[in-house]
Amino acid sequence: MSYEQDLKPIFNGDCVSCHSTSRPQGRYSMSTYAQVMAAVQPGNARSTLVVTTQSNGSMYRYFSGNRAAKADLVKRWVVNFNAQQSR
Numbered sequence: 001m002s003y004e005q006d007l008k009p010i011f012n013g014d015c016v017s018c019h020s021t022s023r024p025q026g027r028y029s030m031s032t033y034a035q036v037m038a039a040v041q042p043g044n045a046r047s048t049l050v051v052t053t054q055s056n057g058s059m060y061r062y063f064s065g066n067r068a069a070k071a072d073l074v075k076r077w078v079v080n081f082n083a084q085q086s087r
């Protein structure tokens, strides 16, 4: 699993509308891998990005479609795949 192939499409579809480079809400931009990584510690389930996207987190509601599956994808990408950029 990797950012370019699996996560970027989700972030672009569900998150970048608020977290873009120009005026990012929460001062967090998600337009590039480097920006996304500001809330990620590879391998750490307590990373802000993981905490906020799980079902009890404040950003979970913004996932479109299958929220549980997307939340799980984010978590596994950070924890099991060390948030790798591409494969």
Ligand code: HEC
Residues within 6 Å of the ligand: 011, 014, 015, 016, 017, 018, 019, 025, 026, 027, 028, 038, 039, 048, 049, 052, 053, 058, 059, 060, 062, 063
């Ligand atoms: C409607 C606007 C909006 C959307 C869409 C949105 N967010 Fe947010 N996000 C915010 C706001 C506002 C904050 C700051 C306040 C807060 O934390 O609730 C924030 C904060 C965050 C933070 C914390 C940043 C930090 O370093 O403190 C993360 C991580 C985050 N969002 C991830 C996401 C993800 C992932 C998505 C897509 C699933 C997403 N957001 C979609 C508005 C949005």
